Amino acid sequence: MNYKLLARVLGLLLMMESLALLVCFLFAVFDVGIGDSSSFALGTATSTALLFGLLLVFFGRGKYDRIPRREGVLIVGVGWLASGVIGSIPFLLAEPGLTVAGAFFESVSGLTTTGSTVIADLSEWPRGILLWRSISQWLGGLGILVLFVALLSSLGAGTKSLFRNESSFEAAEVSNAKIRDTALLLWKIYLALTLVCLFGLKALGMSWFDAVSHAMTCLSTGGFSNHNESIGYFSGWRTGLAIEMWLTLFMLLGSISFLVYVVIIQRNWKRLRNEEEGKWYLILIVLSVIGIVAIKYVLGGRELGESFRGAIFTVVSIVSSTGYGTADFEQWPVGTHFIILGLMLMGGCAGSTAGGAKVSRVILLVRSVHQEIIQAFRPHQVFRLHVNGNSINDQSRAQTVLFVALFWFIAIVSMMVVAILETAHGVDFETTVAAVLTTLSNIGPGFGDVGPTDNFSHLRQPTQIYLALLMVMGRLEIFAFLVLFVPAAWRKF
Amino acid sequence: MNYKLLARVLGLLLMMESLALLVCFLFAVFDVGIGDSSSFALGTATSTALLFGLLLVFFGRGKYDRIPRREGVLIVGVGWLASGVIGSIPFLLAEPGLTVAGAFFESVSGLTTTGSTVIADLSEWPRGILLWRSISQWLGGLGILVLFVALLSSLGAGTKSLFRNESSFEAAEVSNAKIRDTALLLWKIYLALTLVCLFGLKALGMSWFDAVSHAMTCLSTGGFSNHNESIGYFSGWRTGLAIEMWLTLFMLLGSISFLVYVVIIQRNWKRLRNEEEGKWYLILIVLSVIGIVAIKYVLGGRELGESFRGAIFTVVSIVSSTGYGTADFEQWPVGTHFIILGLMLMGGCAGSTAGGAKVSRVILLVRSVHQEIIQAFRPHQVFRLHVNGNSINDQSRAQTVLFVALFWFIAIVSMMVVAILETAHGVDFETTVAAVLTTLSNIGPGFGDVGPTDNFSHLRQPTQIYLALLMVMGRLEIFAFLVLFVPAAWRKF
Ligand SMILES: [K+]
Ligand SMILES: [K+]
Numbered sequence: 003m004n005y006k007l008l009a010r011v012l013g014l015l016l017m018m019e020s021l022a023l024l025v026c027f028l029f030a031v032f033d034v035g036i037g038d039s040s041s042f043a044l045g046t047a048t049s050t051a052l053l054f055g056l057l058l059v060f061f062g063r064g065k066y067d068r069i070p071r072r073e074g075v076l077i078v079g080v081g082w083l084a085s086g087v088i089g090s091i092p093f094l095l096a097e098p099g100l101t102v103a104g105a106f107f108e109s110v111s112g113l114t115t116t117g118s119t120v121i122a123d124l125s126e127w128p129r130g131i132l133l134w135r136s137i138s139q140w141l142g143g144l145g146i147l148v149l150f151v152a153l154l155s156s157l158g159a160g161t162k163s164l165f166r167n168e169s170s171f172e173a174a175e176v177s178n179a180k181i182r183d184t185a186l187l188l189w190k191i192y193l194a195l196t197l198v199c200l201f202g203l204k205a206l207g208m209s210w211f212d213a214v215s216h217a218m219t220c221l222s223t224g225g226f227s228n229h230n231e232s233i234g235y236f237s238g239w240r241t242g243l244a245i246e247m248w249l250t251l252f253m254l255l256g257s258i259s260f261l262v263y264v265v266i267i268q269r270n271w272k273r274l275r276n277e278e279e280g281k282w283y284l285i286l287i288v289l290s291v292i293g294i295v296a297i298k299y300v301l302g303g304r305e306l307g308e309s310f311r312g313a314i315f316t317v318v319s320i321v322s323s324t325g326y327g328t329a330d331f332e333q334w335p336v337g338t339h340f341i342i343l344g345l346m347l348m349g350g351c352a353g354s355t356a357g358g359a360k361v362s363r364v365i366l367l368v369r370s371v372h373q374e375i376i377q378a379f380r381p382h383q384v385f386r387l388h389v390n391g392n393s394i395n396d397q398s399r400a401q402t403v404l405f406v407a408l409f410w411f412i413a414i415v416s417m418m419v420v421a422i423l424e425t426a427h428g429v430d431f432e433t434t435v436a437a438v439l440t441t442l443s444n445i446g447p448g449f450g451d452v453g454p455t456d457n458f459s460h461l462r463q464p465t466q467i468y469l470a471l472l473m474v475m476g477r478l479e480i481f482a483f484l485v486l487f488v489p490a491a492w493r494k495f
Numbered sequence: 496m497n498y499k500l501l502a503r504v505l506g507l508l509l510m511m512e513s514l515a516l517l518v519c520f521l522f523a524v525f526d527v528g529i530g531d532s533s534s535f536a537l538g539t540a541t542s543t544a545l546l547f548g549l550l551l552v553f554f555g556r557g558k559y560d561r562i563p564r565r566e567g568v569l570i571v572g573v574g575w576l577a578s579g580v581i582g583s584i585p586f587l588l589a590e591p592g593l594t595v596a597g598a599f600f601e602s603v604s605g606l607t608t609t610g611s612t613v614i615a616d617l618s619e620w621p622r623g624i625l626l627w628r629s630i631s632q633w634l635g636g637l638g639i640l641v642l643f644v645a646l647l648s649s650l651g652a653g654t655k656s657l658f659r660n661e662s663s664f665e666a667a668e669v670s671n672a673k674i675r676d677t678a679l680l681l682w683k684i685y686l687a688l689t690l691v692c693l694f695g696l697k698a699l700g701m702s703w704f705d706a707v708s709h710a711m712t713c714l715s716t717g718g719f720s721n722h723n724e725s726i727g728y729f730s731g732w733r734t735g736l737a738i739e740m741w742l743t744l745f746m747l748l749g750s751i752s753f754l755v756y757v758v759i760i761q762r763n764w765k766r767l768r769n770e771e772e773g774k775w776y777l778i779l780i781v782l783s784v785i786g787i788v789a790i791k792y793v794l795g796g797r798e799l800g801e802s803f804r805g806a807i808f809t810v811v812s813i814v815s816s817t818g819y820g821t822a823d824f825e826q827w828p829v830g831t832h833f834i835i836l837g838l839m840l841m842g843g844c845a846g847s848t849a850g851g852a853k854v855s856r857v858i859l860l861v862r863s864v865h866q867e868i869i870q871a872f873r874p875h876q877v878f879r880l881h882v883n884g885n886s887i888n889d890q891s892r893a894q895t896v897l898f899v900a901l902f903w904f905i906a907i908v909s910m911m912v913v914a915i916l917e918t919a920h921g922v923d924f925e926t927t928v929a930a931v932l933t934t935l936s937n938i939g940p941g942f943g944d945v946g947p948t949d950n951f952s953h954l955r956q957p958t959q960i961y962l963a964l965l966m967v968m969g970r971l972e973i974f975a976f977l978v979l980f981v982p983a984a985w986r987k988f
Contacts, residue, residue: 297915336914336917336927337911337915337917339924340907340911340914340927341911344907344908344911367900367901367904368904370897371897371904371977374974375977375978375981399893400893400896403893403896403897403900404864404867404896406900406903406904407860407896407900407903408864410899410900411860411861411864411899414833414836414837415837418833418834418836418837421829421830421832422830422833425790425828425829425830429829430925431924431925431928431942432924432925434833435928450924481867484864484868485868488868
């Protein structure tokens with residue numbers, strides 16, 4: 003294990019976080035003055051991040067021409083945890099303040115773009131802190147470390163391993179030499195989309211502060227809002243429907259593979275025609291909306307127009323793993339809950355900012371099952387699986403299927419852990435299931451006592467820390483997180 | 496598709512079912528006379544089974560020296576559905592009677608050894624029908640078709656495909672030539688264990704009728720009881736604890752691989768030492784009992800001795816997929832529910848009468864994950880997975896992992912279906928989840944409104960039929976069931 007390299011990369015990461023915190027600090031000073039608790043909290047966080055960053059970079063000084071695979075895997079996991087800890091300082095020190103576990107939960111929920119919150123009343127909190135919540139999601143969105151790769155190309159070829167653990171891109175599609183260019187391009191696309199979203203929201207009547215915040219939490223499919231009612235706050239406005247539609251569009255854009263934009267920029271129309279994942283993603287969204295409207299309208303006797311409006315926004319918000327809310331879907335018939343649950347588990351497309359299992363994995367799973375069944379009859383036929391026009395080798399396929407199986411294994415064990423931690427408080431079955439799945443899939447809201455109108459503040463501190471770890475695990479697609487707990491990973495060999 | 500062969504095997508299957516029905520008919524006549532509704536119902540069922548059996552055998556006359564793979568797969572699925580339909584006749588015609596869907600549910604629940612019931616009050620039902628419930632589970636236990644293989648050796652080598660789809664035996668462990676001998680041996684072992692269980696129950700004070708019924712539903716890990724309180728009926732007796740312990744022992748014996756008995760009979764001590772599945776099964780049972788007792792005692796403040804008694808019986812009843820009840824585990828702290836849920840999903844050992852995913856699959860899954868993590872660091876090292884001392888090739892491993900992923904996929908889709916079917920009736924989240932998982936894993940009781948003190952009669956008829964199909968799917972380990980819906984399977988090619 004090359005601890006010096008690890009320290010250097012981690013140090014640079016924390017220095018970048020300090021820059022983001024600095025922006026919030028300056029905003030707070032400008033907004034409410036240097037004497038406010040939020041300015042103090044953000045200033046402390048900024049300097050702590052900078053201090054540790056400098057110390058780590060100093061410790062890790064030297065020349066490195068690549069990041070080896072093992073170090074790459076570890077950096078991703080440690081990096082996320084360390085920035086989570088530093089990012090919790092503002093929530094801890096600012097008024098009204100959170101507990102240690104609550105602050106860690108909120109910080110990790112931001113950086114992993116989960117968007118679950120322990121804050122019961124957002125109106126009590128200073129705007130500097132709210133801005134930090136939004137910026138942390140935007141940073142987390144395309145991955146702190148993809149940004150990092152884009153900025154620090156000096157680290158060279160080894161960044162590929164970072165990149166792969168980070169963003170679930172198909173490694174085969176990105177050539178080693180082009181990693182840096184691609185990362186920079188992704189960063190620009192992300193920025194451009196965010197700006198378009200921002201100006202649209204401003205044009206639709208949002209304040210600059212709300213427009214900036216929501217643009218950042220929308221493209222990152224993070225889902226933090228500055229309002230207790232989430233997007234429901236704007237729904238009553240004359241432009242309410244337009245705001246919902248605009249956000250729906252950008253949640254979609256944030257949750258399809260960013261490689262699609264690269265392909266469009268490169269005018270690679272052949273590859274674009276092969277884009278199955280995006281196609282199926284849209285088909286499943288349309289089917290889910292129709293399903294929910296049918297259940298609400300036919301079985302639940304709700305109003306048709308209102309049903310469509312609520313269903314479209316909710317389906318896209320959930321499947322893209324954003325978690326914005328306009329309607330309380332817990333009031334809908336139970337049949338719709340399982341459609342929502344299915345969407346939560348699937349998530350958006352690989353190579354996007356979305357969480358969940360990813361559409362391409364579901365496609366691969368369904369095709370694998372079909373292949374197995376056909377092979378029961380034709381044992382000697384050789385099959386070749388394709389997704390997006392790319393041939394999938396047996397190893398990738400095995401990893402994908404294993405991911406799905408492992409996801410469930412971890413989910414069940416986590417439900418046991420949460421239920422045991424909460425035993426004395428009597429959290430119910432549905433809440434336990436929902437809390438685990440919504441954090442592990444980086445969605446945000448769940449069902450039961452952690453539903454769209456609730457928050458996670460009533461859970462015990464150990465539970466909050468455990469759920470925060472689940473968010474990191476989900477964001478790292480499990481394997482890269484589990485690696486942190488394998489002693490062999492830390493030994494020199 | 497060789498329809499004649501299919502007809503012949505199916506016909507013989509129904510004739511065998513008619514023999515089991517005949518036993519119940521004769522018992523009913525002896526017990527309550529020929530004029531009783533139960534005698535009429537069982538007589539009608541017996542003759543219907545015999546009639547269709549004869550017709551099918553006549554249609555399928557000819558000479559066959561083997562059952563091809565494809566026909567083997569289809570026979571298993573069609574056979575189970577057809578015997579389920581015939582087996583529902585007694586429940587339909589006897590007083591007090593069930594609906595069509597309810598009768599099918601009860602019949603399939605018996606034959607698949609699930610043990611979920613739609614009968615609210617068993618004391619209203621004649622003993623002939625109760626006997627049919629128990630016998631159907633016993634028949635289903637080791638698999639109607641393993642029995643069948645044992646009895647109809649004339650079909651020869653092709654029975655291997657039946658055998659494999661039936662009992663999740665590792666095909667590699669059973670040589671083609673020895674299939675018939677092994678099947679016969681398994682049948683004898685099963686019979687012997689049932690008889691030992693039976694005489695033990697009689698010695699402990701049960702009536703002959705109860706002893707026979709419970710011995711049959713215990714070894715088959717079916718879990719039907721003749722009493723509304725299930726085994727709780729006997730718990731208050733002076734011998735109550737002894738009865739629970741005796742049943743616990745035989746639930747365990749029914750849920751470890753029957754190959755272990757074959758190995759013992761063959762004095763193959765080397766193979767026995769390699770038996771990892773049984774070892775881990777027992778370890779997990781002990782850990783679960785300790786976990787539940789700890790939660791109940793430390794957190795729930797329950798009494799220690801009583802906690803152990805309830806925990807041991809419940810853990811073995813659930814993990815072996817029997818589903819007998821003594822305690823209402825819904826009254827236990829929520830933390831225990833997720834341990835029980837985990838046990839439900841895991842199930843017993845492969846090659847036993849138990850349902851669920853099977854311990855060997857869980858072992859394989861955990862080892863695969865471990866291997867993937869290690870390979871992240873040593874990409875060029877070649878690994879070889881072993882379970883029970885047998886090397887697992889990549890294809891078997893892929894199928895196993897795919898099974899787990901597919902199980903969840905089907906479970907989520909089924910929860911949507913059940914929730915939608917029940918929308919108007921407002922069945923809650925927990926009940927929906929539990930109803931799907933308990934039927935798909937062939938357990939019996941679930942949580943919520945289908946918990947250990949409830950039954951499935953309040954569900955709508957379409958839901959009951961859907962859940963009955965899930966039982967068949969679970970019993971056939973999904974693949975062999977899905978095959979029935981692939982048109983290619985039915986075409987000649
Ligand atoms: K989110
Ligand atoms: K059962």
